[in-house]
Amino acid sequence: MNIYVGNLPYSARNDDLKEIFAEYGTVNAAEIIFDRRTKRSRGYGFVEMADAEEGREAIGELDGSDYEGRQIRVDESQPAEENAEARRKNNSKRNSKAPEKSGILSFLKKMFS
Known part of the structure; x- marks a missing residue:
């Protein structure tokens, strides 16, 4: 079983x-995830039991322990x-509000161009 630890x-x-x-x-593997560029821990990892x-x-x-x-x-x-599917759904909810923002952007572009 693979376990996320955040x-x-x-x-x-x-x-x-x-x-x-x-x-x-029995733990088969445990891995902390590191940022490739900075080599710093990303604050989460995975454990395979x-x-x-x-x-x-x-x-x-x-879960929830200190x-x-x-x-x-x-x-x-x-x-x-x-x-990935959960992120897409989340992003589509955020993007459904985009017309309001794009209206403001259009207004500002017209005003300052």
């Missing part, structure tokens, strides 16, 4: 994640396609 402190490392989740079962039931237990126990002064978010990881 709102991590920038100081967190792969071994830290592995250690936290190992209390709930060997057993789905152990993963669900870890999610239930750790880790180094931060309330971490722990949830089952969603496939990239589902996340």
Whole structure:
């Protein structure tokens, strides 16, 4: 089972994640995501647990818990396609308000051109 872990402190490392989740079962992998350009942690990561039931237990126990002064978010990881679809829906809701904004932009362009 793949698990998303968010709102991590920038100081967190792969071994830290592995250690936290190992209390709930076998951890196959743990990875903090880093920005390619800055090499700085992006504040989230993923954990792969060997057993789905152990993963669900870890999610239930750790979601909302305090880790180094931060309330971490722990949830089952969603496939990239589902996340992309959710972002598209979110963006389309935002863009439905675009005509109001474009009206203002048109007005300003006419006024200052």
